[in-house]
Amino acid sequence: METPASVLLIEDNPGDADLVRLRLVETDPPVKVDCVPRLSDALKSLAAKTPSLVLLDLDLPDSHGAETFRRVLEKAPNVPVVILSGQDDQSLAMKAVHNGVQDYLIKGDITSKHLERAVRYAMERQALLRSLDMTRKQQLEFKNQFLSHVSHELRTPLTSIHQYVSLVLDGLAGPVSGDQSAHLRTALKSVTQLQAMIRDLLEATRAETGKMRIEPRCIAIGEVIAQALTMMKAGAAEKPVGIEASVDPEIPLVYADPDRILEVLVHLIDNGIKFTPPNGTVRVKACMVETDPSAVYLSVSDTGKGIDQAALPRIFERLFQGGDPMNGHQTGLGLGLYLAREIVTLHGGRMWAASEQGAGSTFSFHLPVYSMSRLLAPVVTDKGKLRPSFVLVRADVKPKTTPPLGNWREACEQALEVIRRCVYVDKDLVLPPMASNGFTDTIYVVASTDISRIAIMLERIEQQMKTVQLLERAGTVSLSAEPVEGIITSAAQTLEQQIQTVAERVQENILWTMAGSRQAAEKESDADPRSVN
Amino acid sequence: MPTLEASIENAMANDRTATEESRVPKAQRRHKIMVVDDDAALREALNIRLRAHNYEVVNACDGYSALALAQKEHPGLILLDLGLPACDGMTVLKYLRQFRGLESIPVVVLSARDPQTSEQPTLNAGAVAYFQKPADNDELMGVIRVCLEASGTAGRLPS
Numbered sequence: 137m138e139t140p141a142s143v144l145l146i147e148d149n150p151g152d153a154d155l156v157r158l159r160l161v162e163t164d165p166p167v168k169v170d171c172v173p174r175l176s177d178a179l180k181s182l183a184a185k186t187p188s189l190v191l192l193d194l195d196l197p198d199s200h201g202a203e204t205f206r207r208v209l210e211k212a213p214n215v216p217v218v219i220l221s222g223q224d225d226q227s228l229a230m231k232a233v234h235n236g237v238q239d240y241l242i243k244g245d246i247t248s249k250h251l252e253r254a255v256r257y258a259m260e261r262q263a264l265l266r267s268l269d270m271t272r273k274q275q276l277e278f279k280n281q282f283l284s285h286v287s288h289e290l291r292t293p294l295t296s297i298h299q300y301v302s303l304v305l306d307g308l309a310g311p312v313s314g315d316q317s318a319h320l321r322t323a324l325k326s327v328t329q330l331q332a333m334i335r336d337l338l339e340a341t342r343a344e345t346g347k348m349r350i351e352p353r354c355i356a357i358g359e360v361i362a363q364a365l366t367m368m369k370a371g372a373a374e375k376p377v378g379i380e381a382s383v384d385p386e387i388p389l390v391y392a393d394p395d396r397i398l399e400v401l402v403h404l405i406d407n408g409i410k411f412t413p414p415n416g417t418v419r420v421k422a423c424m425v426e427t428d429p430s431a432v433y434l435s436v437s438d439t440g441k442g443i444d445q446a447a448l449p450r451i452f453e454r455l456f457q458g459g460d461p462m463n464g465h466q467t468g469l470g471l472g473l474y475l476a477r478e479i480v481t482l483h484g485g486r487m488w489a490a491s492e493q494g495a496g497s498t499f500s501f502h503l504p505v506y507s508m509s510r511l512l513a514p515v516v517t518d519k520g521k522l523r524p525s526f527v528l529v530r531a532d533v534k535p536k537t538t539p540p541l542g543n544w545r546e547a548c549e550q551a552l553e554v555i556r557r558c559v560y561v562d563k564d565l566v567l568p569p570m571a572s573n574g575f576t577d578t579i580y581v582v583a584s585t586d587i588s589r590i591a592i593m594l595e596r597i598e599q600q601m602k603t604v605q606l607l608e609r610a611g612t613v614s615l616s617a618e619p620v621e622g623i624i625t626s627a628a629q630t631l632e633q634q635i636q637t638v639a640e641r642v643q644e645n646i647l648w649t650m651a652g653s654r655q656a657a658e659k660e661s662d663a664d665p666r667s668v669n
Numbered sequence: 670m671p672t673l674e675a676s677i678e679n680a681m682a683n684d685r686t687a688t689e690e691s692r693v694p695k696a697q698r699r700h701k702i703m704v705v706d707d708d709a710a711l712r713e714a715l716n717i718r719l720r721a722h723n724y725e726v727v728n729a730c731d732g733y734s735a736l737a738l739a740q741k742e743h744p745g746l747i748l749l750d751l752g753l754p755a756c757d758g759m760t761v762l763k764y765l766r767q768f769r770g771l772e773s774i775p776v777v778v779l780s781a782r783d784p785q786t787s788e789q790p791t792l793n794a795g796a797v798a799y800f801q802k803p804a805d806n807d808e809l810m811g812v813i814r815v816c817l818e819a820s821g822t823a824g825r826l827p828s
Contacts, residue, residue, distance in 0.1 A: 284783065291781035291802050292708060298803035299714035306806070308721045331803060338783065349785070537815045539808075541775070543792035 141167045143255065144187040146208070147220070148173040148196050152243060156191060156220065159248040160255070167255065175199040175207060182212045189259055190217045194228075202231060209236050216262035218254055220246075238262060276345060283341045287334045294334075298327045336471040340454060343478040350393040350482050354506050354568045356647050357390045357397075357422050357432055358383040364401040365420070368409065377409050378417040387422055388643055390432050391506040391568070392483050400476045404436035404499050407472065411440035411497070430505055431485070437498035443491040451489060452477045477501075506568070509632075509639035515565045516584050522634045523563075526620040527590045528645050529581040531555060531597065535611045540575050547606040548577040551613060554600045555579055558593060570650065578650075582642055587619040620645060700817050701725040703744035705735040705761065706779070707753055715748065722810055732756035736764055739771055745817055749796070751780035751787065762794040775816040779804060 143160065147153040153171045160167045170187070172178050175196050182190075190212065194204045208217055218239040219232055229240035238258035241251070303309055305320040312320070342348040361381050372379045401420065408418035416439040425433050443451060450456050455470045477487040480501045487501035516523055533551045535544055548569065556566050563584040570578040583590060594615045601613045620641050625634040702724045706712050709730070716726045727742050729735035733755035739747065747765070751758035758778065765771045778791045781802040788799040798812045 288781050288783070295781065295802040295804075296708065296710045296714070299711060299718075299806075302806055303714055303717055306718075306721075308717055327803065342785075537819055539798065539812060539815070541797040541812075541816060541819060543789070545789075546792070 140165055141188040141255075141259065143167055143169045143189050143191055144178065144181060145169055145171040145191045146173075146175065146178040146196065147171060147191070147193045149193070152193070152220075156251070159246075159251050162248055163252045163255075167252075173197070175204060178208065179211050182208070182215070186212065186215060188215075189255055189262075190215055191255075192217055192219050194219060194221050194223075202228065202235075205232050205235060205237050214262070214266060216258040218258050280341050280345060283337055287338050290334050291331075294327060294330060298324070298331075301327065333469050333471075336469055336475060339475055340471045343475060344454075348478060348482060350396050350479065352391050352393050352483065352568070354389045354570050355392055355394045355397070356570075356650050357387055357392075357434065357503070358647075359650060360394055360397050361401065361420050361422060361434075364398055364405060367398075367402055368405045371406070372409050372418065375409060375412075375414055377412045377414065379405065379409075379420070380417060381420040381422075383421075384423040387424060387432055389506040389508065389646070390503050392503050393479075396479045396483075397503070400479050400501070401434075401436065403472045403476050407499075408436055408438035408440070408497075412438040413440065416440060416496075428502075430507065431502040432505055433500060433502050435498050435500040437496055439496040442493040442495055443489065443497050445491075445493070448489060448491055452487070473499075508567075508643060509636045511565055512582060512639050512642075513632075513635050515561075515563055515582070516635060516638050517631065518584075520631065522625060522631065522638070523584040525584075525586045526623070526638060526642070527583045527585055527587050527617050528620050528642060529583055529590065529593065529615065529617045530649070531579045531581075532614045533577040533579065533607070533611055534614065535575050537610075538575065540610055542610050543606060544575060544610060547604070547610050550604045551577070551601065551607055552579055554604060555581060555597055558596045558600055559583065564593075567646075570646070580642075580646060582620070582638075583617075587617065590617045618645065699723060699725045700745040701727060701742060702813065703727045703729060703735070703739060703742060703747045705729045705732070705747060705753065705758070706750040707731060708750075718806065718810070719813075722813075724813075730754075732758065732761045735761050739765065739774065740768070743770065744774060745820065746813060747774055747776045748813075749776050749778050751778060751782055751791070759791065759794060762791065762796060766795045773820070775820055777809075777812060777816065779809070 145153060145156055147156065153173075157169050157171065160169055170181065172181055173196070175198050178190075181187075190208055192205060192208060194201055196204060199207065205217060205219060213236075216238045217236070218241060219229075219237055220241050220243055221228075222243050224242050232240050238261055239254050241254055246254075301320055301323050304312060305317060305324065339348065361383055365379055365381055368379060405418055405420065412418060418436065418438045421433075421435045421437070423433055425431070447456075452473050454474045456473070457470045476499075480487040480503070484504050485502045487499065489497060489499050491497035516526065531551070533548055535541075540547075552566070552569060559566060559581055565582045567580045567582070570580065581593075583593060585593075594617060597615060598613070601607060607613065620638065623637055623641055625637055629637075702719055704712050704715050704719070704726060705728075706715070707730050712728050712730070716728065719726045727738060727744060729738045731754040735747070735749070735753070736756075749758050749761060753761070758780065762776060762778075765774065765776065775797045776795065777798045777800065778796045779800045779802060780787060780791075784799060784801050791799050797816055800809055800812075
């Protein structure tokens with residue numbers, strides 16, 4: 137036997153409550169009615185059990201108007217809600233329905249039959265909505281599973297093609313002539329494209345279902361731009377299209393996922409190269425905007441033919457295909473810009489495009505600044521005054537082998553955890569790990585202490601690091617400390633300005649050492665090209 | 670019917686005696702790599718490439734025979750697919766870590782599965798590296814070389 141329908145009546149007027157009860161008692165099959173006079177009681181009751189329907193008066197002792205139905209809907213999103221109101225307020229009724237309320241009835245107008253019907257239909261409609269919603273979710277889930285299965289299955293034959301083409305190309309199946317080698321390289325390039333498409337397909341599904349992930353860290357955006365330019369240099373030279381970067385030296389550290397931002401930049405630059413005729417230029421720019429100190433602005437512009445004004449609003453849509461780069465062919469799935477924008481959105485930023493027919497296009501986005509001064513404030517001050525001296529501690533967590541073997545990511549996480557345990561939370565700030573070059577993780581600590589006393593902290597970190605097994609086996613940690621010098625503050629400055637000065641000096645030190653280690657690494661790799669064959 | 674686990678353990682116990690004999694050092698030993706993949710074409714391509722890099726290669730096409738062969742051949746490194754018949758790559762990893770003499774063999778996983786879901790679990794299970802198919806050959810060969818060098822010098826690998 138079906139359990140009888142139960143109605144939660146939220147009504148503070150005893151007379152009205154009795155009236156509703158009487159009307160619903162006559163229904164067949166009967167309906168069980170529970171009545172509460174206040175919203176707070178109703179919310180409590182809804183938390184304890186789910187009724188078949190809520191009958192709701194809007195003006196209660198502890199809540200009025202739209203607020204009442206909003207809170208009920210929030211508490212019980214799957215229960216149909218019918219409003220029973222004394223006022224015939226059209227606009228409020230409309231608002232209620234738009235928010236998900238099933239019906240809006242006027243107390244004076246209803247008869248027994250009318251109320252019974254309203255209650256039954258509301259329950260039916262809600263059930264229908266729920267099953268539609270379930271179907272939609274199931275379909276999305278099915279689509280996901282299907283795509284992830286398809287991409288897995290596509291990779292298997294693709295791997296075979298990739299392996300055999302490269303076998304021949306690498307001369308492992310006999311000598312290859314110059315022409316043959318060029319043809320095989322073309323084939324291999326197509327394999328790479330196909331591979332990228334499969335990856336994008338899966339990423340787009342992830343983005344759609346909110347499963348896309350980012351791992352933000354502290355990054356010097358100039359370093360990421362330099363990396364993107366290095367990657368795109370060859371492709372640009374082939375065409376030839378020039379690529380230039382201008383990075384404002386005043387840019388603070390950015391809180392973002394370096395791999396993802398590199399992906400976005402590479403995609404935008406690649407697009408720029410595609411749409412720019414030979415001898416044109418693609419420019420990457422990073423700067424600050426006076427009106428918004430919390431964000432860094434990045435843009436990639438080209439000197440191509442520009443985007444059709446009609447198409448401009450649609451270019452970030454999934455599967456949107458713009459006209460062809462140079463001669464009529466379409467390339468790619470039309471997911472690149474969609475994914476780029478999704479990645480930026482996940483960072484809390486925004487991406488947009490501007491274009492002038494014949495003059496070129498500019499894609500811009502912004503990323504959140506790592507607000508060091510806000511985080512430094514509690515640790516660099518004491519009783520409303522700036523502490524006297526600061527030290528920048530640097531820990532380089534370096535793998536023993538390149539690439540690292542085993543679970544390197546986990547090893548780095550554990551190293552960070554060790555450092556967090558070894559500092560004084562009220563005096564020292566551990567910055568998020570820096571993405572420096574390659575697999576090395578660099579962790580900085582701003583310590584409010586004198587350089588002569590830092591040895592204790594370093595010793596503690598060193599000893600504690602030895603307890604991390606993963607790290608002992610796979611990597612090494614080297615520690616160093618430098619005083620943060622040149623902090624000139626005057627009594628005329630506010631405490632905030634003084635903290636800002638410290639933050640700026642710390643950032644300068646970090647950016648300077650990072651640029652230095654990148655240059656050193658580049659030199660090293662130039663001198664010693666890795667030979668694996 | 671015996672469980673999968675039981676039959677694996679049985680096979681490995683039977684193999685233990687044979688293993689002792691095959692441990693006789695060969696003259697001028699080259700590194701031996703075991704390729705485990707159910708795709709014959711891919712196995713063949715990997716074989717050609719690995720031999721060109723002067724490695725000795727042995728092959729297994731399912732998880733069960735991979736475990737038996739590892740016991741017999743004691744490869745210096747295992748290149749392992751995840752989706753395998755008989756018992757899958759994760760199970761192979763698990764058993765390799767439980768047997769004396771096999772637990773320190775570096776395992777490089779080469780799978781078509783999505784790294785976002787599969788990389789961390791395989792690394793946690795003891796693999797030294799994860800590559801998604803199709804993998805860059807230079808990178809793959811580089812990792813193999815690094816692994817063999819590391820196990821040659823330190824005798825012990827990160828896991």
